[in-house]
Structures are given as structure tokens and as C-alpha cells.
Amino acid sequence: MSAHHATFGLAPATRAGAVLSNGAYEVHRDFWDFIVDGRPLLLRLADLDAVSPLAADLGPSLFTAHVRRLLLEEDAPLAGGRYVLYGCPECEGLECGAVTAVIERDGADVVWRDFAWQTGETADLGRDGYPGVGPFRFDGAQYRAALEHLLSDGGPAHGAATARRVLLVGQRVALPARLAAALRGIGIGAEITRDAAGASPDELRSYGAVAFGSAVDGAERAAVRAAFAAAGSSAVFVDLPVPVVPLLIARIEEALDRCPQDQRRLLRLAATRGEVTVETAVPCGVVLTAYRVDRLSRTRTAELFAGQVEAGTHRLTVDARATKGTAYVVARTSGSVLVAEVAGE
Structure with missing residues (x-):
């Protein structure tokens, strides 16, 4: 295994909630994301709508238990020494799918390896692994200090x-x-x-x-x-x-x-009648929705785009009728949102 040490840290992150067109809710979640070599680990993975176990809305005892697990002070919750790093924002059920990895000590270091998408008791690395992600070797003292700071700094609040x-x-x-x-x-x-x-x-x-x-x-x-x-x-x-x-x-x-800003999927959004410009930091799915109120005070909603885009700036031609008058465009990716007023003629 490589002797290269990756840096380890934690940073606040948010999964934005929403009211969907069918009236259902997506829950707002605040959590701590893992920062590996200065970049959120979640952005290295597939376009996931997921949160880490270090979520702010957990009770203090459950939050502490998750930290203690990552500190390897408690046994791994899954077979093969595997730990959940990201799971469903709406529930804690493994059946919804979770990103897991083996976490183990190697001398004074801590190693995260064999990342996989897991929906059952065991992980199939050949089918559901994340090639090219890890292994990561962390200096044990830096790793412990980052996690223990959460406990000394008031638990999940951040x-x-x-x-x-x-x-x-x-x-x-x-x-x-x-x-x-x-x-x-x-x-x-x-x-x-x-x-x-x-x-x-x-x-x-x-x-x-x-x-x-x-x-x-x-x-x-x-x-x-x-x-x-x-x-x-x-x-x-x-x-x-x-x-x-x-x-x-x-x-x-x-x-x-x-x-x-450097830890977000969505970086910029602008809209004119008939065109929307969106900038993304990583490949991800984007949904663009237009909202306006017509002259009879009726709400008009139109989905302008829904699909995968690569990292970069994208100028998308959209239905000009959906953005006429006073209108707004909302861009959503997994867990983040931007709003832009449609510029006048």
C-alpha cells in the first residue's frame, strides 16, 4: 500500500431540502463532510444525494457514537470491517444504499480502502466498487484530532x-x-x-x-x-x-x-429569456425549473432541463415562453440549489 499520506479534515456541508411538484418533501440536512487532500470526498464519488453519519440533527449520544466508530473505538457495524461514510438523507436504512469502506489501523496511521456502494450485508467490490477512489492513508494524530474536535466543540451543532x-x-x-x-x-x-x-x-x-x-x-x-x-x-x-x-x-x-464555494457542485446560475447558463464543479445531474406568476396571478411552473452535465460552464437553450415576464429559474443538483431571476429583454 502506498506510503503517501493524504490530509484529513472535516467541513460543514448541506443537503438542501425541497417541496416537490407532487407535494412531497425532501428533508434539509446539515452534516460534516470528509475533506481529503483539500477536497470533499463526496465530490470524488458518483453524483450522490447522500449525507455522512455526522449529521447535525442527530442527538448528541448518537452523533458521539458515530464519531467513536470512525475513531475505531467501537467495532465496525458491517461485515469485513466496513463503515458507512455516506447514506440516504431521508433515512438510515442500508437498503436505500450507502457508500462504505474498510477503515483500519496500520501502525500509527489510519487507512480507508475498498470503497463501494452497498445495499446489503456484504459489498461486491467487483460490481459496486469505486475504482480510483483510495486507498487513503491518514496520519493518525491528524485524523484523531479532527474527529475529536467535534466532540470537544459541542457535538453535532457546528x-x-x-x-x-x-x-x-x-x-x-x-x-x-x-x-x-x-x-x-x-x-x-x-x-x-x-x-x-x-x-x-x-x-x-x-x-x-x-x-x-x-x-x-x-x-x-x-x-x-x-x-x-x-x-x-x-x-x-x-x-x-x-x-x-x-x-x-x-x-x-x-x-x-x-x-x-470550492466545495460545491453548483457554482453559478444566470438566466435570460430562452437561455440558462449553469456552471458545475464536477459531473453531475442538474434539474432546471422555471417559476412565474402570470397576469391572472396564477403560478406557472415548467421543467426546463433534467440531465447529466460535465464539469464546466453550460449554456442551455430553453423554452422562452416559460421564462417570460417576471420569472425565476431554480437549478438543483444532489443536495444543492441556486436561484436566478430571469434578466429582462
């Missing part, structure tokens, strides 16, 4: 209590109420208020994003922004321009994404 809460500034009427219910359905806490400027600093710091309804005027927005600034909050402010809940959720998910 700021998730903040990242997973949104304040909706507006009236408690139909749209904010529907939006708040949908956000809670995908695992994001949401509250509605018209008195944000009077809240305590501790309360304001607990939000990762603030969304303004269309009825909130400039003076009130300025007062809210000033209150959050005075509290030392890092919340992201977004507008809710049109009453389309799936679009608004995508906009909020984009605001909550704290993943560094």
Missing part, C-alpha cells in the same frame, strides 16, 4: 441550530403561514413576526436567514437589518418576491448554504 432557523418578516397570512409550514416539513425551523427589531440579541443570533415579505416597507426592513447587525448576527437577508412556495424555499435554502 452552528446548525442557527443555520436551520429562518425568520419570516411579514403578516401571519396565507403565504407566510404556508411557507413556514413547508419549511418545518423539510426540517427547517421557521417563525413569523412583524416585531423583529424588538427581539433580544440572543434570539436574533439564532437565525440563519431572514426573509422579507413583499408588504414589508423599506423603513421596516432597515430597522430589522439594524437590529440584526447590532446583535452581531451573521444571518443572510432575502426577499420573497413572488408567492410560489417551492421557489421561496429554494431561495431560502440558497441563503442557508454555508458551504465554501
Whole structure:
């Protein structure tokens, strides 16, 4: 086995939630991703909608148990010394599929090898292995320090209590109420208020994003922004321009994404009538959806593109009728989302 040492680290990552066209939910998940030689391990694999076992919404005892396993302080949960590195974001069932690998000590080092996609008790490397991924040899001290830091730094939180809460500034009427219910359905806490400027600093710091309804005027927005600034909050402010809940959720998910730019699948999105430009960091599946409200205040939704693209910048011709007037395009990959307003003529 190669004597080359790979660097090991951990970084916050997000799997963006969504409300699907059939009304079903995809759950928002915050988790720690494994950073190998400066690059997220998840991006080295196939285009997976998956999260690591180090998820922020786990209870402290379960989160600690997963860390202890990776530290090899507990027996491997699967046959052959295999550990789950990424699994289904919606459940923990192995039947949905998981990325597993053998983790073992080799002297003072820790080695991850024989990566595979696994759906049963045993892995078939010939059929489901990841050729070219690993083995990775990590310095034992660096490896332990990164994982033990999670335990000494408050467990699964990594700021998730903040990242997973949104304040909706507006009236408690139909749209904010529907939006708040949908956000809670995908695992994001949401509250509605018209008195944000009077809240305590501790309360304001607990939000990762603030969304303004269309009825909130400039003076009130300025007062809210000033209150959050005075509290030392890092919340992201977004507008809710049109009453389309799936679009608004995508906009909020984009605001909550704290993943560094160089660790994302989606890098850039721009749209004009009839053309969408999307830039991706790795080969992945992309879905482009257009949302608009017509002159009779009816919501119009159109899927513009769904398919695999290579890494790079792609200019895609789309149906101009789906992006006329005031319209927005949402781009989704596995776990990430960007929103762009369609530029005028």
C-alpha cells in the first residue's frame, strides 16, 4: 500500500431540502463532510444525494457514537470491517444504499480502502466498487484530532441550530403561514413576526436567514437589518418576491448554504429569456425549473432541463415562453440549489 499520506479534515456541508411538484418533501440536512487532500470526498464519488453519519440533527449520544466508530473505538457495524461514510438523507436504512469502506489501523496511521456502494450485508467490490477512489492513508494524530474536535466543540451543532432557523418578516397570512409550514416539513425551523427589531440579541443570533415579505416597507426592513447587525448576527437577508412556495424555499435554502464555494457542485446560475447558463464543479445531474406568476396571478411552473452535465460552464437553450415576464429559474443538483431571476429583454 502506498506510503503517501493524504490530509484529513472535516467541513460543514448541506443537503438542501425541497417541496416537490407532487407535494412531497425532501428533508434539509446539515452534516460534516470528509475533506481529503483539500477536497470533499463526496465530490470524488458518483453524483450522490447522500449525507455522512455526522449529521447535525442527530442527538448528541448518537452523533458521539458515530464519531467513536470512525475513531475505531467501537467495532465496525458491517461485515469485513466496513463503515458507512455516506447514506440516504431521508433515512438510515442500508437498503436505500450507502457508500462504505474498510477503515483500519496500520501502525500509527489510519487507512480507508475498498470503497463501494452497498445495499446489503456484504459489498461486491467487483460490481459496486469505486475504482480510483483510495486507498487513503491518514496520519493518525491528524485524523484523531479532527474527529475529536467535534466532540470537544459541542457535538453535532457546528452552528446548525442557527443555520436551520429562518425568520419570516411579514403578516401571519396565507403565504407566510404556508411557507413556514413547508419549511418545518423539510426540517427547517421557521417563525413569523412583524416585531423583529424588538427581539433580544440572543434570539436574533439564532437565525440563519431572514426573509422579507413583499408588504414589508423599506423603513421596516432597515430597522430589522439594524437590529440584526447590532446583535452581531451573521444571518443572510432575502426577499420573497413572488408567492410560489417551492421557489421561496429554494431561495431560502440558497441563503442557508454555508458551504465554501470550492466545495460545491453548483457554482453559478444566470438566466435570460430562452437561455440558462449553469456552471458545475464536477459531473453531475442538474434539474432546471422555471417559476412565474402570470397576469391572472396564477403560478406557472415548467421543467426546463433534467440531465447529466460535465464539469464546466453550460449554456442551455430553453423554452422562452416559460421564462417570460417576471420569472425565476431554480437549478438543483444532489443536495444543492441556486436561484436566478430571469434578466429582462
